[in-house]
Amino acid sequence: DASVDRSRDAERWAAADVVIDVGAVYDADKKLYDHHQREFTETFGHGFTTKLSSAGLVYKHYGLELVRDALRAASAGGEEPNEKTVEKVYLKMYEEFIEGVDGIDNGVNMYDTKEPAKYKENTGLSSRVKRLNPAWDEPSTPEKQMEQFMKAVEMTGREFDELLEYYARKWLPARTHVESALDKAKSVHESGEILLLETFCPWKEHLYEIEAERGLTTLPKFVLWQDPKGYRVSTIPLTASSFEFRKGLPTAWRGVRDSALSELSGIPGCVFIHAAGFIGGNDTYEGALAMAVAGL
Numbered sequence: 001d002a003s004v005d006r007s008r009d010a011e012r013w014a015a016a017d018v019v020i021d022v023g024a025v026y027d028a029d030k031k032l033y034d035h036h037q038r039e040f041t042e043t044f045g046h047g048f049t050t051k052l053s054s055a056g057l058v059y060k061h062y063g064l065e066l067v068r069d070a071l072r073a074a075s076a077g078g079e080e081p082n083e084k085t086v087e088k089v090y091l092k093m094y095e096e097f098i099e100g101v102d103g104i105d106n107g108v109n110m111y112d113t114k115e116p117a118k119y120k121e122n123t124g125l126s127s128r129v130k131r132l133n134p135a136w137d138e139p140s141t142p143e144k145q146m147e148q149f150m151k152a153v154e155m156t157g158r159e160f161d162e163l164l165e166y167y168a169r170k171w172l173p174a175r176t177h178v179e180s181a182l183d184k185a186k187s188v189h190e191s192g193e194i195l196l197l198e199t200f201c202p203w204k205e206h207l208y209e210i211e212a213e214r215g216l217t218t219l220p221k222f223v224l225w226q227d228p229k230g231y232r233v234s235t236i237p238l239t240a241s242s243f244e245f246r247k248g249l250p251t252a253w254r255g256v257r258d259s260a261l262s263e264l265s266g267i268p269g270c271v272f273i274h275a276a277g278f279i280g281g282n283d284t285y286e287g288a289l290a291m292a293v294a295g296l
Helices: 010-015 054-074 083-105 125-130 142-183 204-214 258-265 285-295
Strands: 043-045 048-051 194-196 222-227 230-235 270-273 279-282
Touching (some): 043 054, 043 083, 048 083, 054 083, 083 142, 125 142, 142 194, 142 204, 194 285, 222 285, 230 285, 279 285
Antiparallel strands (some): 043 048, 230 279
């Protein structure tokens, strides 16, 4: 039932229970969360180095509680979640949602380069919040600003909740399927470099994490899974957001489809290989496996 007061008046700050993003003071014991003071250098920790904004400060102090409550609510009987699970989702939410807000708020470049961006991306959260500000030729009264601010609160809160639910209830459980695929890799192909997922799921970030935990020296190069049209064979990118891969499907086959691809490759049932070489399809498991082996 807290009320929100947007103000530049220090007397109103002093009367508040919590002060966020104004006041030039960071003191968690007093619930003062600003990051604009010159000496402020706080980061999230856990290997993250981006300087925090007030969003990151609030999440750093209250995120574990939020995640724990969400996981408890997601369980069938309201059971207390495992603390290792809580921390994993807590860190994931910072990486995927909060850190970007911190970086943009503090003017941190995403890339260390002087080259201009190759394209614009204006659909992110910060861009959409910015567009809620009154336009330059519209009234910008405190009442109008508050109205638009509350729209931003609703939009941002909804996206936070939806992403938290996804990572807690969909993303995290997928890890067991990736672990199983790694455990059985040698039964798929003697190299151990081709994985078969029992069901399609978010696999990339789990794979990199498990590889590091296990200290693997031989890394998988392809992942297979079944979909309604047959089987997919995917390359494994160097990072979760990279378009470069560890090994690609054969160059001469890229962009070729159906019977022409089957004839060219000598593998029955081929459906396609993307022109960029990162994914392909086959009618059967045996065909998809043969495509991956050729990629090796």
